[in-house]
Amino acid sequence: MKTYSYFILSSILLFCVTVQSTAQTKESVKKDSIPFLQGIWIEADVAPVFERALINKNAYRAQGNIQVNLKNKYYPVIEFGYAGADKTASNGIEFSTSGFFGKAGADLSMLKPKPNSTQKNNNFLVGLRLGASRFNYSLYNQTITDNYWGNSETFNLESISSTKLWYEIAAGMRVEVFRNIYMGWTIRNKHLISKTESGQTTPWYIPGYGIGNTSVWGLSYSIGYRIK
Template sequence: MSSEISVAVNLKNKFIPTIEFGMGGTDTWSETGIHYKSKAAPFFRIGVDYNTMAKKKEKNSYLYAGLRYAFSSFKYDVSTMPAGDPIWGDVIGNPSLEDNYWGGSVPFSHLGMKGSVQWLEIVLGVKVRIYKNFNMGWSVRMKYKTSASTGEYGDPWYVPGYGKFKSNNMGITYSLIYKLPL
């Protein structure tokens, strides 16, 4: 999960330019015993939505489709931890990370690696008025990675705002919206 703030301007109830800023991070272990960690890092999105119900007179609720360009720059850690042998008291390696050349597992710790990712999002969503200037909505986002720069010793598991690094992603956002009375 991550949190974000969005600023949108409704132009003639048809086009809605949007800027989004958020923070996201992770602290997780993979099935093979690799620890991925990144502190809360920023992500940015900029794009436009199109109100598919623009011909209707309702200006407080709409069904929209949009496009976003997004990027994130962050630091992350990738490490493994040898396990303690409960019987002999020694430290044993992780059997999921065997080195076929030298034998045994290879514990490692690479901290503070830098990464940056750029991606495009196709957005479909709904916004409805719930009370005066308060609205709520949700959107489905298809995310397509366009470029990535990662550390020398491993890829990040998670990219703030994008999700898992390895593939294109689908995300869902839920929004609580206050419309400024301008």
């Protein structure tokens, strides 16, 4: 009888341990059940259309990007495009440039996904980009005056080759407006890494970066499609 009672007690204890172990395993699986790849976005930036019409009629730009969602937390991205500018200054000097550019970086989601699908497909993102552009630019009607003799000479500098590197601090939002259709905006603060060396001319416009030789602000407004 004692042996029988011992067997029953041992069976009950073993059952309890097994149930607890199974529950812990299911909980662990549930926590780790978010697939690594959560989606791939292909997006086009429509902000340049409004920039050219309302802000800077001398510059033009076309830009797109491909971004990957990893575990709803990390968002590696590659951006690429073509940009240029043509401007005549008040002193008659003409500037012209065009070229391709590329950027690579990653964003981090600042929102914890909610159970409902509307919330989990919307994001507030912050991140970094490293940008590069290799381009040619030209300067026309530049004038040099000899202060001693008082003579002036006008000359042109054509197809000057230049490579510029910069980094960007980015923050923005992405919202699902229809099934797999997304819209969003990104604010960027850009800082040049490559500086103009002494004795060299400074390009008025850098494709992918913008105007100026110092830090600049930029805005992207994207429309995209989620393909996975």
